[in-house]
Amino acid sequence: MLDLWFDYKDLWLSGLKVTASLTLLAILLGFVLALPIGVARARNRGLSGVLAYGYVIFFRGMPLLVLLFLVYYGAGEFSRDLRSLGLWWFFRDAYYCGLLALVLNTAAYQAEIIRGSLNGIPSSIREANAALNLTRWTAFRRVLFPIAIARALPGLGNEFILLLKATSLLAIITIFDLMGQARFIFSETFDLRAYYVAALHYLVLVLVLEWLLRRIERRNAWAA
Amino acid sequence: MELLSLLTPGPTGWGDELLIGLSMTLGLALATFPVSIMLSFLIHWARSSRRRPLRYLAQMHVSIFKSLPEILTLLIIYYQSQVVISWVADYAGLDSTLSISPFLAGLIALSLVISAYGSEVVRGALQAIGKGQVEAAQALGLSRFHCFWKVVLPQFWRHALPGLGNLWVILLKDTSLVSVIALSDLTHVAALAINTTREPFFFYLVIAAIYISLVIFSSWIQKRLERRAARGFVAGGRAHA
Numbered sequence: 001m002l003d004l005w006f007d008y009k010d011l012w013l014s015g016l017k018v019t020a021s022l023t024l025l026a027i028l029l030g031f032v033l034a035l036p037i038g039v040a041r042a043r044n045r046g047l048s049g050v051l052a053y054g055y056v057i058f059f060r061g062m063p064l065l066v067l068l069f070l071v072y073y074g075a076g077e078f079s080r081d082l083r084s085l086g087l088w089w090f091f092r093d094a095y096y097c098g099l100l101a102l103v104l105n106t107a108a109y110q111a112e113i114i115r116g117s118l119n120g121i122p123s124s125i126r127e128a129n130a131a132l133n134l135t136r137w138t139a140f141r142r143v144l145f146p147i148a149i150a151r152a153l154p155g156l157g158n159e160f161i162l163l164l165k166a167t168s169l170l171a172i173i174t175i176f177d178l179m180g181q182a183r184f185i186f187s188e189t190f191d192l193r194a195y196y197v198a199a200l201h202y203l204v205l206v207l208v209l210e211w212l213l214r215r216i217e218r219r220n221a222w223a224a
Numbered sequence: 225m226e227l228l229s230l231l232t233p234g235p236t237g238w239g240d241e242l243l244i245g246l247s248m249t250l251g252l253a254l255a256t257f258p259v260s261i262m263l264s265f266l267i268h269w270a271r272s273s274r275r276r277p278l279r280y281l282a283q284m285h286v287s288i289f290k291s292l293p294e295i296l297t298l299l300i301i302y303y304q305s306q307v308v309i310s311w312v313a314d315y316a317g318l319d320s321t322l323s324i325s326p327f328l329a330g331l332i333a334l335s336l337v338i339s340a341y342g343s344e345v346v347r348g349a350l351q352a353i354g355k356g357q358v359e360a361a362q363a364l365g366l367s368r369f370h371c372f373w374k375v376v377l378p379q380f381w382r383h384a385l386p387g388l389g390n391l392w393v394i395l396l397k398d399t400s401l402v403s404v405i406a407l408s409d410l411t412h413v414a415a416l417a418i419n420t421t422r423e424p425f426f427f428y429l430v431i432a433a434i435y436i437s438l439v440i441f442s443s444w445i446q447k448r449l450e451r452r453a454a455r456g457f458v459a460g461g462r463a464h465a
Binding site: 057058060061062063064065066067069070073074075076077078161165166168169171172179182192195196198199202203205206207 | 287290292293299300304307411422429431435440
């Protein structure tokens, strides 16, 4: 199996780079999108609560593969409108379409994790905020948000790993991540070991990530 | 309106094809789920076994199938089993055109993946029941089979249903992956429909809506089952009513 790795070293390394960049970008952008949705879900009042609930139901209810096709092939149908809006460069590119689908999907899952950790904060802390006369914004920024994030870390770490695995679906829309390179090398050589080499990559990536996340969690034990 | 007429059954519409795709999706999920639950129990027992090799094997199963992307597992199972089958067929002097069906490959791959997660659900639920129940059953002289079947299993569902419901939803959505190996499930049928109608946005939106309704329906069923499994228990307490 090693020879197959060294024969196609450049391909594997570039695949690794694409997988890593997709995972990191998607988790970060997804977090930015998930934060307001998660807060709206935790408040669960008014129009924002309904919209946030609809978002979560919609994007968690469909398979990522379908969302991916919806964005990538669906956008092609509106190419004329997108061109006139000046957005075509974005939807023409499989990388951006894949990234968008990943972000929309992971934001729904991360929002639920954030909601859970916000709702889990004991009411005594909210009462202490009120007793200290903190404004709602200060209370959120200095007290509730740090606690919620520290509590959400195990869940978010899990989501990180699930997202890393999910990026492999993008190979179907011609992205050359690890999975895409494995498919390419398999089509060149008809050597099934290409998939095993890719599997080894994912295995190592996930094991390293799990180790890192455990270390980070230990530092945040105060929030539990 | 023009778009909606594409959903009618018959030679011009895709309604009947989509229905067949839906039954394939549901069939695969319904066939896989019991297999993965049974496999989850086996893996949990192996993980808590006294024999070390068994423990290591089970731990490896969980680590591997929780780390590999589902699609990679599926492709490896699909292609590798083709190779193995033709190898065995050659060796036994049988017809070497035998091959594995995408349905079976999907069933095996998804069972392996779901059972890796399922073994943790089983462990959590059995821990929640507690050792006392098993010890009491042993003290009463029940055989191991009766202890499991009559004492542990009836209590198991109450603790395991939330986790199992989650797994069911994951499984339902993961069945869409078998469209990649050309099993004509919902996602695959949509791709076929798009090839002739050139309406990708509409068809993918329709099957997204179908998946979403399946998920919502599943969680409704799950809530009812949970209420049934918790009958006789005071809400929020451990005490027996």
